[in-house]
Amino acid sequence: MAIIEVVDLVKSYDEKVAVGGVSFTVDEGEIFGILGPNGAGKTTTVECVEGLRAADSGTIRVGGLDPRRDRAKVREILGAQLQQSELPERIRVGEALELYASFYREPADWRELLGLLGIADRVDTQYRKLSGGQKQRVSIALALVGRPRIAVLDELTTGLDPQARRDTWSLVERVRDSGVTVVLVTHFMEEAERLCDRLALIDAGKLVAVDSPAGLVARLGGEQTVRFRPTTPIGTELFDVLPEVSSVQRHGSQVVVTGTGNLLHAVTSVLARNQVVAADLRIEQAGLDDAFIRLTGKALSE
Numbered sequence: 001m002a003i004i005e006v007v008d009l010v011k012s013y014d015e016k017v018a019v020g021g022v023s024f025t026v027d028e029g030e031i032f033g034i035l036g037p038n039g040a041g042k043t044t045t046v047e048c049v050e051g052l053r054a055a056d057s058g059t060i061r062v063g064g065l066d067p068r069r070d071r072a073k074v075r076e077i078l079g080a081q082l083q084q085s086e087l088p089e090r091i092r093v094g095e096a097l098e099l100y101a102s103f104y105r106e107p108a109d110w111r112e113l114l115g116l117l118g119i120a121d122r123v124d125t126q127y128r129k130l131s132g133g134q135k136q137r138v139s140i141a142l143a144l145v146g147r148p149r150i151a152v153l154d155e156l157t158t159g160l161d162p163q164a165r166r167d168t169w170s171l172v173e174r175v176r177d178s179g180v181t182v183v184l185v186t187h188f189m190e191e192a193e194r195l196c197d198r199l200a201l202i203d204a205g206k207l208v209a210v211d212s213p214a215g216l217v218a219r220l221g222g223e224q225t226v227r228f229r230p231t232t233p234i235g236t237e238l239f240d241v242l243p244e245v246s247s248v249q250r251h252g253s254q255v256v257v258t259g260t261g262n263l264l265h266a267v268t269s270v271l272a273r274n275q276v277v278a279a280d281l282r283i284e285q286a287g288l289d290d291a292f293i294r295l296t297g298k299a300l301s302e
């Protein structure tokens, strides 16, 4: 069942169209990603959903409520992650949680929340003394302290090192597993692919596609690449004639064969027939980044 509905959302800043008619729904209990390059309109979209910005036109419903007209009620069910700069440097973690908990009638037990997030020992630490990963955990705790049905997390892992990023992903999965719907704004492909049940791809204020990561990749028709280094010379024309193969290239000593179907079997059969041993043989499936390029005509630079 849809917990968020966005229909034909349009939002401009002066002359600049930030969001040019975007529609999607978010189902209860899923991690829904909004993925796109910088300036695509992701933050503007979620700020309209949160009721922080008024749309120029279109309809938004959050748990059946209008986020502008029913702002107080929407705040009860939707927890938004704070931007890092929005907390005073010297506030202690426990004080910040206590303050935010006081905004709600039935807040979560914030000590338990800190425990779940693995920062229970930081209660008395000043915000400015936390590491990047710990600050992110605090911002997640603040988003969850009102026991929201929906948590909106915007650029959650930007600036984190790879380990802290992976830890944060596990946390987000735990939040979802506890029954909270998660809307995740990101420009990291890997994050979107790993975490999201479904994704909205947004580019230049327009919705390009909404699908599961696997569904987006499947639109490429199961394209794969086989790479190897032949230990004795072999002509690329032997692969070119195979029905599974769409292209063959040499990159130095490496041969790169792209195609569909049972590509690996087709390639290794040719190698065996010609008694050529292949070193460093690898197969790669197309990923979300390939799908993004196919759908938008450009790469999502990270």
Ligand SMILES: Nc1ncnc2c1ncn2[C@@H]1O[C@H](COP(=O)(O)OP(=O)(O)OP(=O)(O)O)[C@@H](O)[C@H]1O
Residues within 6 Å of the ligand: 013, 016, 017, 018, 036, 037, 038, 039, 040, 041, 042, 043, 044, 045, 187
């Ligand atoms: N307050 C504002 N005033 C004027 N223009 C704005 C404002 N906020 C955003 N924009 C512009 O609107 C467009 C969409 O911005 P938005 O922040 O929604 O994109 P985004 O996809 O979230 O990008 P990023 O990942 O960089 O935050 C951009 O061209 C941006 O420059």
